[in-house]
Amino acid sequence: MNLSVRPILSALLRNRTGAVLVAMQIAIALAVLVNALYIVMQRIEKMRQPTGIDVDNILVVSSAGFTERYQPVPSIEQDLRYLRSLPGVTAATATNSIPLSGGGSAQTLVTQPNAHSNDSMNYFEVDEHGLDALGLHLVAGRNFRHDEIQPPLTKAEASRFVPQIIITRALAQDLFPKQDPLGKQVYDSIGQAATVIGVVDPMLGSWPGMIAHPDWVFLMPRAPFTEGGNSLIYLVHTQPGQREAMLRLIETHLSSSNPERVVHFVRPLRYFRDLVYLGDRTMGIYLFTVTLLLIAVTCLGVFALATFNVSTRTKQIGTRRAVGARRADIVRYFLIENGLITSTGILVGCALALGVGYWLSMQYELPRLNLYYLVGGVLLLWAIGQLAAWQPARRASAVSPSVATRTV
Amino acid sequence: MFAYYARLSLASFRRNPGLTTLMVLAIALGIAVCIMTLTVYHAMSGNPIWWKNDRLYAVTMDNWDPKQTYNHDGSLGPPPQLTYKDAMHLFSSDIPERKVVMYTVDAVISGTGLPAPTRVETRLTSADFFAMFDVPFLYGSGWSGSADTPPQPVIVLSRQENEKLFGGINSVGRTLRWKDHEFRVVGVLDEWMPRPRFYDVNGGSFQMPEDAYIPFAWGKDLELLSSGNTDCWRPEKIDSVAEFLNSDCIWLQMWVEIPEARSRERFQAFMDGYWAEQRKAGRFERPRDNRLTNVGHWLRDRKVVDTDNRVLVGLAFAFLAVCLINTVGLLLAKFLNAAAVTGVRRALGASRRQIFVQHLVEVGTLSVIGALLGLGLASLGLAAVHHMYSAAHLGHRGGYQELTHIDAVGVMWAVILAIAATLAAGLYPAWRVGRLPPAQYLKSQ
Numbered sequence: 001m002n003l004s005v006r007p008i009l010s011a012l013l014r015n016r017t018g019a020v021l022v023a024m025q026i027a028i029a030l031a032v033l034v035n036a037l038y039i040v041m042q043r044i045e046k047m048r049q050p051t052g053i054d055v056d057n058i059l060v061v062s063s064a065g066f067t068e069r070y071q072p073v074p075s076i077e078q079d080l081r082y083l084r085s086l087p088g089v090t091a092a093t094a095t096n097s098i099p100l101s102g103g104g105s106a107q108t109l110v111t112q113p114n115a116h117s118n119d120s121m122n123y124f125e126v127d128e129h130g131l132d133a134l135g136l137h138l139v140a141g142r143n144f145r146h147d148e149i150q151p152p153l154t155k156a157e158a159s160r161f162v163p164q165i166i167i168t169r170a171l172a173q174d175l176f177p178k179q180d181p182l183g184k185q186v187y188d189s190i191g192q193a194a195t196v197i198g199v200v201d202p203m204l205g206s207w208p209g210m211i212a213h214p215d216w217v218f219l220m221p222r223a224p225f226t227e228g229g230n231s232l233i234y235l236v237h238t239q240p241g242q243r244e245a246m247l248r249l250i251e252t253h254l255s256s257s258n259p260e261r262v263v264h265f266v267r268p269l270r271y272f273r274d275l276v277y278l279g280d281r282t283m284g285i286y287l288f289t290v291t292l293l294l295i296a297v298t299c300l301g302v303f304a305l306a307t308f309n310v311s312t313r314t315k316q317i318g319t320r321r322a323v324g325a326r327r328a329d330i331v332r333y334f335l336i337e338n339g340l341i342t343s344t345g346i347l348v349g350c351a352l353a354l355g356v357g358y359w360l361s362m363q364y365e366l367p368r369l370n371l372y373y374l375v376g377g378v379l380l381l382w383a384i385g386q387l388a389a390w391q392p393a394r395r396a397s398a399v400s401p402s403v404a405t406r407t408v
Numbered sequence: 409m410f411a412y413y414a415r416l417s418l419a420s421f422r423r424n425p426g427l428t429t430l431m432v433l434a435i436a437l438g439i440a441v442c443i444m445t446l447t448v449y450h451a452m453s454g455n456p457i458w459w460k461n462d463r464l465y466a467v468t469m470d471n472w473d474p475k476q477t478y479n480h481d482g483s484l485g486p487p488p489q490l491t492y493k494d495a496m497h498l499f500s501s502d503i504p505e506r507k508v509v510m511y512t513v514d515a516v517i518s519g520t521g522l523p524a525p526t527r528v529e530t531r532l533t534s535a536d537f538f539a540m541f542d543v544p545f546l547y548g549s550g551w552s553g554s555a556d557t558p559p560q561p562v563i564v565l566s567r568q569e570n571e572k573l574f575g576g577i578n579s580v581g582r583t584l585r586w587k588d589h590e591f592r593v594v595g596v597l598d599e600w601m602p603r604p605r606f607y608d609v610n611g612g613s614f615q616m617p618e619d620a621y622i623p624f625a626w627g628k629d630l631e632l633l634s635s636g637n638t639d640c641w642r643p644e645k646i647d648s649v650a651e652f653l654n655s656d657c658i659w660l661q662m663w664v665e666i667p668e669a670r671s672r673e674r675f676q677a678f679m680d681g682y683w684a685e686q687r688k689a690g691r692f693e694r695p696r697d698n699r700l701t702n703v704g705h706w707l708r709d710r711k712v713v714d715t716d717n718r719v720l721v722g723l724a725f726a727f728l729a730v731c732l733i734n735t736v737g738l739l740l741a742k743f744l745n746a747a748a749v750t751g752v753r754r755a756l757g758a759s760r761r762q763i764f765v766q767h768l769v770e771v772g773t774l775s776v777i778g779a780l781l782g783l784g785l786a787s788l789g790l791a792a793v794h795h796m797y798s799a800a801h802l803g804h805r806g807g808y809q810e811l812t813h814i815d816a817v818g819v820m821w822a823v824i825l826a827i828a829a830t831l832a833a834g835l836y837p838a839w840r841v842g843r844l845p846p847a848q849y850l851k852s853q
Contacts, residue, residue, distance in 0.1 A: 017740060017840075018737055018740060018741065021733050021734075021736055021737040021740075022737060024733050025730050025733050025734060025737075028726050028729060028730050028733075029730060031726070032723060032726050032727070036723065039719070064514065064516060064527065066515075066516035066518065066525060066587055066588055067588045068588055103611070108643070114643070116475055118475075118476050155631060155648060155649055156647060156648055157647055158646050158647055158648075158652070159645045159646055159647050189643035189644075190643050190644070190645050191643075211480075212480075228630075228631060228632055228633055229514065229515065229516065229587055230514070230633070231514055231527075231635075262516050262524075262525045262526065262527065264527045279714075279716065282793065283716050283720075286720060286793075287720075287723065290441055290723055290724070290727055293437055293441070293727070294726075294727050294730055297434055297437065297438075297727075297730055297731055297734050298730060298734075300430060300434065300734060301730075301733070301734040301737055301738075304427070304430070304734075304737060304738050304741055305737060305741070307741075308741035308744075308745070311745065312744070312745075360719065363715045363718070363719070364715055
């Protein structure tokens with residue numbers, strides 16, 4: 001019975017090629033595992049950020065007038081009246097762009113007239129049904145009143161601002177840190193003022209995951225711009241379970257109710273939300289799959305080396321058994337040997353993982369690799385490495401002592 | 409000799425079928441992941457008009473805010489688009505052999521005898537567009553320069569749009585209503601899908617080319633705003649189209665084709681002269697940064713290949729490396745396991761070289777099988793990637809179709825990569841087994 005590592009080590013050093021190869025695999029696997037997992041977790045976190053919007057119960061209708069005879073204001077009124085009359089619909093509003101879609105509008109918003117700002121704030125034009133149509137939570141102040149809704153901008157009057165706005169809590173904290181934003185004045189780039197009358201929380205705007213602060217958003221009480229055949233968006237909030245039925249109904253009705261305009265599409269808001277995160281989702285799945293395969297291939301390498309070592313040392317194992325080694329000793333021998341190889345690989349892998357993590361943090365402008373991931377990766381690979389060597393080690397222990405006495 | 413070696417390797421495969429299968433699988437997986445990732449990377453990053461890299465240039469000027477750079481990350485460089493005022497002035501130059509200034513508009517095409525009115529993304533551009541970007545025509549042609557100003561009611565349709573509107577017939581000479589104005593079809597494009605859409609990467613480089621093209625000056629006549637990206641920085645009151653056209657808002661893409669270096673210098677001087685003149689008048693407050701950028705640099709500057717893709721390429725090669733190291737290990741184990749047989753062959757007179765070649769033939773056979781299997785796996789994987797995208801793009805004519813087919817050159821590279829990589833992996837084990845002293849292995853028999 002010998003627990004010492006030294007004879008195992010010297011046996012290893014006499015026959016190192018296979019061991020070096022396996023250690024290299026483990027090193028690469030660790031570097032990839034740790035960093036891939038780190039990226040995947042960041043993507044999941046990004047996708048999980050609450051939107052504040054009732055994504056699953058909202059339909060998006062996009063349409064545009066295309067003839068000279070098209071009258072936007074009465075047409076929009078008529079459409080909204082129809083949408084709100086449907087029994088499965090709880091609220092509807094006209095707006096300028098689709099939330100969470102990756103496309104939208106932004107303008108400067110500052111707290112002093114004619115002050116300079118580096119940030120453009122994402123905005124949506126809605127009416128008094130806007131909050132309900134989006135399913136937003138008003139946490140302070142009040143909603144817009146019907147008489148506050150402004151007529152749409154025109155080409156001849158494109159710089160007009162609105163007297164009141166509702167902002168997200170995140171934007172409030174940016175504009176008025178540690179103050180009550182209600183009743184405060186904000187200004188556009190040419191110094192026109194608006195009063196903050198309400199605060200919603202949470203809410204993501206047009207560019208979730210694409211800009212630094214997707215939650216800096218404000219709402220304006222105004223009908224959307226439709227001149228020149230600009231696309232017009234309706235957001236329709238439906239009762240739970242009614243979305244698909246309403247979709248078909250609305251599509252059929254609107255595409256024939258006004259020959260001066262075309263309906264581009266009626267789609268669930270979820271479609272746009274999924275599209276905006278599609279790249280992250282694909283990246284996550286791809287990274288996860290390849291990492292899994294990588295671990296599997298590495299396991300295979302560990303397993304193959306251990307099997308090979310066992311099969312070439314059958315005679316020696318028999319001899320050890322014949323001179324008194326127990327089965328457990330044989331198993332221990334191979335596991336310690338494998339552990340030495342794995343640990344070497346892991347040691348190199350740690351350096352590699354940190355190097356790759358540093359490179360990635362430069363690429364993504366992200367915080368450096370979280371060390372918990374490294375510790376987790378080390379434990380996981382070590383466990384997997386030992387598991388892969390378990391079966392060959394067991395087989396080694398089954399070698400009969402009588403093998404030592406045979407010559408063939 | 410080769411046939412004999414091939415028979416020997418078959419016998420060797422049969423001796424350890426499990427180990428052989430594992431090896432082939434490892435090679436195939438490594439190759440498959442590499443091909444998949446490289447195909448995606450290539451589709452995203454390839455320069456789709458590389459043959460004009462020394463003559464096509466994007467034109468940009470830094471008219472941005474003196475207090476901040478255009479790029480939010482603070483990096484220098486002019487905005488990717490021009491103001492109307494600047495574009496019109498630069499367009500007036502006769503130095504470029506060809507020139508375009510352009511933007512996109514959301515329109516509806518209707519007409520009697522045509523299907524129901526539908527939205528058609530339209531590019532407003534100038535006559536040189538088609539020749540400059542080597543756009544292929546199925547029927548007819550683009551419009552002549554004389555149709556640019558004053559703008560003539562002429563329209564060019566994409567092949568898909570022509571199929572939708574006219575059932576794919578030669579529609580040259582037919583009329584239709586574009587935004588309720590009558591236009592005459594002068595040309596129909598053939599299949600054209602530059603990947604990425606280098607000439608306008610605003611809003612994503614994987615977008616499709618537009619489905620209709622009309623002369624640029626219609627934009628001013630009909631007061632059409634861009635459906636693409638419009639960026640303004642100067643606090644200014646804009647209450648009419650005239651004020652907008654005179655503003656510091658950027659929304660136009662401009663490209664020039666200038667083959668000779670001397671003409672390029674002249675055009676650069678022309679831009680710089682205009683810049684100096686405008687600066688005196690109070691514009692262009694930032695340091696001078698007027699650029700002519702070729703397509704290759706343009707794609708790099710506009711960060712068309714996103715970081716994700718570069719990371720995935722790195723991952724793919726790490727994976728291939730692990731697969732190959734694994735193969736080296738497995739081959740070594742396999743060859744050394746059969747050392748007794750090799751010992752007999754050596755004793756009977758086979759030279760070290762012959763043993764080496766014999767084992768390389770075995771490795772070569774494995775690599776060919778692995779490469780073929782890898783190609784199969786890669787096309788399955790790409791189909792899965794495509795499925796993920798197309799499921800989300802329901803009803804869209806997404807640009808991700810490109811990803812599903814691996815082109816002939818790609819396949820050739822993949823096979824070469826697979827075979828070279830596996831052979832390289834097999835070199836050491838094949839050499840090592842030839843070095844074994846035969847006597848030792850004969851002794852115990």
